[in-house]
Amino acid sequence: MNTAQAGTLESMDCLVTVSEAASGTGVKIQITGSSAARFKSAMEKKVSEVIASMGVKDIEISIQDNGALDIVLGARVEAAVKRLMGGER
Amino acid sequence: MRRTMLYLPGNNPNMLTRGYLFGPDGLILDLEDAVAMAEKDTARILVQHFLKQGEFGKCEVTVRINGVDTEYWKDDLAAVVPFPVLQGVRAPKVDDANTVKIIDEELSMIEDKHGIPVGRTKIFCLLETAKGIWNAYDIASASPRVAAIIPGGEDLTADLKTSRSSEGTELDWARRMLVFAARAAGVDPIDTVFPRVTDDAGLRKETEFIKQLGFEGKSVIHPNQIPIIHDVFNPTEKEIEKALKIVAAAKEAAERGQGAVSVDGRMVDIPVVKRAEHTLVKAGLLEVK
Known part of the structure; x- marks a missing residue:
């Protein structure tokens, strides 16, 4: 199974790991880390938006958060997915 | 005003978020030397998201792109130029007027494609080689986009086959030449960074010296340097x-x-x-x- 990563565990950043998923699996999001308990639903919403805007339907996403703002979360997810798709290196 | 232009590493969310809060006159979101080769792609995307949604206060926002001798610079420009908040790009290792023209043409193409007035994106040229300093006036007058020329510090010293001293003897002539070239061409001369981030007295002394030479301001690598430089440049x-x-x-x-x-x-x-x-x-x- 292909996987890709983007981001770091530095303060205000997050480490995003994405894996290919079989067709029909949908988007599976797992979030752990400092803000996960309080902001999980907002973070999931942001991640879903980015994934949808990239036209990806089936994917598994794991996020280790260390206080990333929305902007950072979106950028790291986009970067990880682009790496997975091999479109940008 | 360009008293201080603060470098922010392009792959550092913390600095990209907080940079403007330190009150510099300008910000340089860095895609070049502050970013490891393996992270050029992620930094570009992160900087793009910040240009789209980030907060920069009243700062003049620029991005340092990778050099025209790399495979990255065109992608860098394509990623950042479309955002209205971007006022200019800082181009490294500008050796001659032709380098400016190459960047100018690429900028015009991107601006035209995105319906941006052609010429909006300014160019801040880093002159980091002996050749670049020698061609300073030609570079400064190569395009109406050129807003400022900046001497290199470390790279220029290496090209001169010397080392950096606390007195800055090795950069003395380059700095004087750069002020003359910039003023003759009607662009801003902006100084290089002061690398010893804990040496406040040294920074003050160097800033007083470059102000006296005629510089408009200084590039900054640490937020703590900002108040000292402003204090020197502010009129009494x-x-x-x-x-x-x-x-x-x-x-x-x-x-x-x-x-x-x-x-x-x-x-x-x-x-x-x-x-x-x-x-x-x-x-x-x-x-x-």
Whole structure:
């Protein structure tokens, strides 16, 4: 199974790991880390938006958060997915 | 005003978020030396998201792209130029006028494609080689986009086959040459960074020196350097008071149809009035003409 990563565990950043998923699996999001308990639903919403805007339907996403703002979360997810798709290196 | 332009590593969310809060006049979101080769893609995307949604206060926002001798620079420009918040790009290792023209053409193409007025994106040229310094005037006047020229520090010293000293002897001539070239071409001369981030006294001394040479400001690598540089560049109360007097007297004389003015018993001519106006611009009391 292909996987890709983007981001770091530095303060205000997050480490995003994405894996290919079989067709029909949908988007599976797992979030752990400092803000996960309080902001999980907002973070999931942001991640879903980015994934949808990239036209990806089936994917598994794991996020280790260390206080990333929305902007950072979106950028790291986009970067990880682009790496997975091999479109940008 | 470009007293301070603060470098922010392009792959560092913390600095990209907080950079403007330190109150520099300008920000440089860095895609070049501050970013590891393996992270060029993620930094570009992160900077893109910040240009789209980030907060930058009143700072002039620029991005340092990778050099035209790399595989990254065109993608860098394509990623950042479309965002209205971006005011310019800082181009590294500009050796001659041709480098400016290559970047100029690429910028025009991207601006045209995105319906942005062609020429909006300024170019800040880093002159980091002996050749670049030698060609300083040609570079500064190569395109109306050029807003400033900046001497290199470390790279230039290496190219000169010497090392950096605390007195900055090795950069002395390059700095003087750069001020002449910039002023002759009508662009801003901005100084290189001061690398010893804990040496406040050294920073103050160097800033006083480059201000005296004619520089408009300095590149900054640590937020703690900002207040010191601003303090050196800000006019003193006495300078402001004198400048206000000169400008008022010149205005009054112009209204009376007189050319020459006398302030405190001294004749004041046009260059003195211009300098006084420049002081007031720096003090935030006069709009840039």
